[in-house]
Amino acid sequence: MANPDHMAPFHADGGPVGILFCHGFTGSPASLRGWAEQAAEAGHTVSLPRLPGHGTVWQELNVTSWRDWYDRVDAEYRGLQERCDQVFVAGLSMGGSLALRLAEQHTDVAGLMLVNPALGAVDPMARFAGVLKYLVPATPSIGNDIALEGVDEGAYDMTPVYGVHELFKLWTDVKSVLDLVTCPLILFRSTVDHVVPGTSSDTILRLVSSADITEVHLPNSYHVATLDHDANTIVDQSLQFVERVAAAPVA
Structure with a gap:
């Protein structure tokens, strides 16, 4: 089981650069806690919220919408805006x-740091969640796709089908x-x-209008790479990215 303390929200006051961390579906802040802590140790102001319907019981995800998740990160982003000169989102x-x-909604986001970002699902049945949600409340867990043994992201042991349908609406x-x-x-x-x-990832890289794009391949990790063999690569290269972009003159 994941450390209960790591499943709770995490915030740290630091310098003028803020970083907002957003965890994954059915997961918890535990999946990003180490990354967020190291960002705080580097002197940044950090916000790692627990999204509505997460970190409790899976049934709660069947009564929350994608707008509930987005409203939480939007509120956290605005809070960082008030305290920081620049805000990055991971x-x-x-x-x-x-x-x-x-x-897409805030043109002043300083930069994005994305790890295996989702705009679709490997499971071919996921696309039918809008119908399946009336037949079954949940399916087996998608959590802990991690190559490194003995690691737990604090995900639910079931995947709420209503929540999957909301996920497709978000995508x-x-x-x-x-x-x-x-x-x-x-x-x-x-x-x-x-x-x-x-x-x-292919769709994101093809359709965004960003002129400054860096792609990093992680050869030794599965989906939850932030807790896997390549976690240090993510931390090191993301913090270098923040330092470089934050120091660049504003266009």
Whole structure:
């Protein structure tokens, strides 16, 4: 079981650069806690919220909508805006989808750091969630797709089908205006991912309007790469990205 303390929200006051961390579907802040803590140790102001319907019982995800998830990260982003000169957004899986939507809605997002961002699912049945939600409340868990043994992201042991349908609504919304994303972007993608197809990252890289794009391949990690063998690569390269972009003159 994941450390209960790591499943709770995490916030740290730091310097003028803020970083908002967005965890994935059925997951918890535990999946990003180490990354967020190291960002705080580097002197940044950090916000890692727990999204509505997560970190409790899976049934709660069957009574929350994608707008509930987005409203939470939007509120956290606005809070960082008030305290920081620049705000970056990091996201894992669905958290990447939410990060992209923030950049679509807020032209002042300083940069995006995406890890295996989701705009679709490997499971072919997921697309039928809108019908299946009336037949079954949940299916087996999609959590803990991690190559490193003995690691737990604090995900639910079931996948709420109503929530999956909401996830598809979020993806449809985000994909429709990806060209509105113009900020610098670093995208980390695992060579092997059993949850999100590689086409998600391909679509993002093809449709965003960002001129500054860095793609980093993670050869030794599965979907939850932030807790896997390549976690240090993600931390190191993302913090270098933040330092570089934050120091660049504003166009």
